[in-house]
Amino acid sequence: MYRRKVMAGVVLAGALGLTACRQDMHNQPRYKPFAATSFFGDGRSARPAIEDTVARGQLHLDQARYTGKENGKDISYFPIQITRADVARGQERFNIFCSPCHGRLGDGHGMIVSRGLRQPPSYYDPRLVNAPVGHFFDVMTNGYGAMYSYASRVPVDDRWRIASYIRALQASAAGASAGASQNGAASPQNGAVSQNGAGQSGRAGGLQ
């Protein structure tokens, strides 16, 4: 009986000894991305950029493409080439980043709105149908009223692709009702969007 107890003790102690070895090289003194640190006051090892500095590769001279504006005014053309594939990419990004609030159809009836978030305007509102495409880029980049900026999560060219998809949605609605696109709004530079059926089928087939 006594011997049994001793043996159990030895087994346990040995086991502890063996398991304890494992952590040695598991945590090395370097920071993985986003790891916390006590070195900086805010506890972040990933340092925010210092104000008024520009990291390499982030100086953007192409104003229209990176701000959606020219001489302070929203541009009304797409500063990058938009192909069918770009519209499809725009649709995918729209569904990830915008549809929770704006709904899959852009009518403002997203899931989060049904949970109490302020209702955004419908993209089919004439004011937004007529708004220059640079406005959409600007809203994504800088936020708008109660809506936060998506600049940190949606890269520049994807913002233009999302804008092209919104145009496709609007065009499908316009095609169904009025049949006309005012302001050249529904046909971006390269005319690729107008034949895109994504918006149409979305409205008819109920993607939601």
Place this chain on the structure above:
Amino acid sequence: MLLGGTLAVAYITDRGDWTTSIRMAPEQPIPFSHKHHVKDDGIDCRYCHTGVETSGYAGLPPTETCMTCHSQIWSNATLTQPIRDSWASGKSIEWVRVHDLPDFVYFNHSIHINKGIGCSTCHGRVDEMPLTYRVNNLYMEWCVNCHRNPAKYIRPKSEVFNIEYQYPANQAELGPQLVKEYHVQSLTDCVTCHR
């Protein structure tokens, strides 16, 4: 017997669910629920884990991401108070890591995502977790098991983010087909993961 017993106990405690804390959710500064956000509210993984397609790290969302909704909803609740505190102070929310590979192992999300390995294959039904826990131990055997035979686990790229994905009955045919189509290699050299 003594040695055998010691090793066995060591092995069990070392590899068992207890030390590897599988299926046990660590306490978090905020009781964040994937079940509510993903299943009930339909938010895509990428809304919060933005880096997962393009970088090695899926990344945890910064406070700003929470604020896009919680500046307006649940904006007075005690449960969400740490979000507002973090936003006001600029101090990140200190999430406790659920998965944490040893530092001598190299892992990269984007390659797996781009070759048709879905989130749920490694992380399980996250959308059913009120608090996040691990379903796999992340041991070398687990990684290598798939690296030896990825055909068993691969799915169409369009389904990678589908957390409810079920492998089809004809996976034995579809698998090798996708492996060929996506040019998936079987990477078992030590330097793949230890570099």
